[in-house]
Amino acid sequence: xxxxxxxxxxxxxxxxxxxxxxxxxxxxxxxxxxxxxxxxxxxxxxxxxxxxxxxxxxxx
Numbered sequence: 268x269x270x271x272x273x274x275x276x277x278x279x280x281x282x283x284x285x286x287x288x289x290x291x292x293x294x295x296x297x298x299x300x301x302x303x304x305x306x307x308x309x310x311x312x313x314x315x316x317x318x319x320x321x322x323x324x325x326x327x
Contacts, residue, residue: 273300 269288284300288307295315298307310318321327 269296271298271303 269291271286271288274285274287286298286300286303288296291309294309294311296307296309297315299305318327
């Protein structure tokens with residue numbers, strides 16, 4: 268069973284929140300926190316790292 272955590276970059280004000288799960292063998296699962304029983308997208312670890320770096324660097 269996956270353990271989900273809310274992204275520290277999620278906006279709590281308008282409900283635009285992402286949750287991620289660590290330690291998944293296929294990559295990094297991401298889901299919409301408003302739909303916890305809905306689908307998740309699994310990103311390759313390298314792609315997720317590039318995305319997080321862009322967010323932290325203010326590129327997105």
